[in-house]
Amino acid sequence: MPFTAVEPIPLAADLVSTLEHTVAQAEKARAFAREVVAEGVTKIFLIGCGGSFYSTFPALDLIETSTVELVAAKMTSAELIHRRLAGLDSTSLVVASSHSGATAETLQAAQIARKAGARVAAIARAGDSPLAEVAEVLFDYPSNVTVTEPKAIHFTQIALALLEAVGDVADADERWQAISAIPSAIPAAKAAVADLGRSVARRWSDADLVYVLGAGPNFGAANALAACYLQEMNWLHASAVHAGDFFHGPFEMLGQRPVLVLVGEDQTRPIAERAVTFVNRYYEDVDVLDSRDFALPGVPDAQRGLISPLVVASLSRRLLDFVAAERGHDTAARRYMYRVDY
Template sequence: MTTATLPLKPITEDFKEAVAFALSQNDVTRAFVKEVVDAGLRNVFLIGCGGSLTASYPVHFLLETRAAFPVFQMNSDEFNLRRPALLGEGSLVVVSSHTGTTKETVAAARYARSAGAKVAAISRDADSPLAQAADLALTYRSEDTVVAPKGVLFGQLGHALLEFTGAQGDYAALRTAFEALPDALYTMQEEGEELAHSIATALADEDMTYVLSAGPNYGAGYGFTMCYLMEMQWKHGGSFHAGEFFHGAFEMVTEDQPVILFLGEDATRPMAERAKTFLDTYTRKAHYVDSRIFSLPGVPEAVRGDITPIALDVFVTRLARHYESVRGHDLDQRRYMFRVEY
């Protein structure tokens, strides 16, 4: 049983500043994208590892849904080893790494440029090896506030790609929404504290937790499972697509099986609602994170579905902090990562 606890760490002090700094790079992002499109954009690759890969799920969903060009998403080392046939001139490769030193991702950036692709990097610092290997470096300068500005940088790039390739969209409303994010996402974290505490308290001692999500929100669920439960809390977790859940994994649900389900406001919400109906019936340990509970002040109602994947991803960071506090297990504690050769 959990006995030791740690003080709950507050919302990061530089949260609004880091998000605002990401927003300030919209003009340079748009100029770069316009240049790439004018030169003959053929396809887009979204490349990263771990949390930097999960951060690209919303923009991957966005582009696959609305873009007239193909978009691919894959782990950095798979990209390097697979050597996609469609990579070359006319490709835009977006690489992401928090430190900018992830060796597979730096190698991916260099490989992409050698193949004739344009490369945009998203990382903490402009002088990182990854940033230096790219044609465009987008940064957020923070060690503590990472998920929200990454979501903003990916989102701005994705919407610029859509706009400059002629996809229909309410880009004015989207810009209004993005400009509201420093305050809206901060407020969202405050609004979610009670829910995050209740989930962490209820599931702190559970042996295995299943996490369900879908569409642009899949990154939030998968990232919470792998990066936070498993990497940072050393707890067993399984992440499943809410639609795929009914094709195998749901057989493991009993009345005592803990499940966390993320529900967004995009086109894939019906899959999450179907999962909720099942969980309401067959387990007493289901916990729901529904983006509809967040007010997101300043975000126009019509484009909430584009913003709520970022909001759910940010909520996950607070949920992890509550686990840290309730369980007394520091999120920075590691057995292997950054400690041994691997």
């Protein structure tokens, strides 16, 4: 397929207002976190399906690298249903995400959690949903287009609020300041990713397979890009590979096809940088999405590691708009999802 440099799908008109609505719920997250910690919650389960599940990665990384007071885990909603967890009890908090608020597995998992005595918080588009009725508190975002960012932001706000509640955040004010800057930082980064968007549109438009590498909190974005944005919404073959496992088999094959490496500013950056060094030396069809290349207005330099996974996730979603426009593909088209029983 020849490359024609088609203009990308425009940014969502409600991007800024949705981000503002999302970050404005920080105080709700802090109040809820103080309440559940005071009542003895020590175990955190972050759950969802598809993109909702991939949105949990930054929050889990934040908790795991910041405290010993809380034990956290992420899993698909179906895993919570079928793997009856020994630690799911009144000392647990389940944060369940579903855009529609009606995803069957997530709803059932939330119901099981409540029955086990766990506290349940929901992340969904709106309050008129079954999930919101099961949960004790809802963190919402009023958009059917701006979806990737709010879910990851809400998970991160809840994680930060829990860390603050157990006393393991020395720079809480600066971290909340960084989150409050997201409605300015993310749109600026999306506007600046155009050159990369055109590059991947050229490389991927007729590719038989695309590989996406990432590590740590950015591996969620790698999976979302491969599974949700390329496979589901572009009908392109794609695979996410953990940058840490890249040198344990995958690097023998990936160079035959387009590769994108996601690089953040968190503690796992050296893992991604090692992959970048290799692919630039030996491969031809290579692109790199590095959060360090983007100005993030209002985000303190010391907090770029906190915000960069959210930026990487958002920019990964933006790449979809360039690829879909170049291929002329309707991103709402589905063969099976919502069309057959499954």
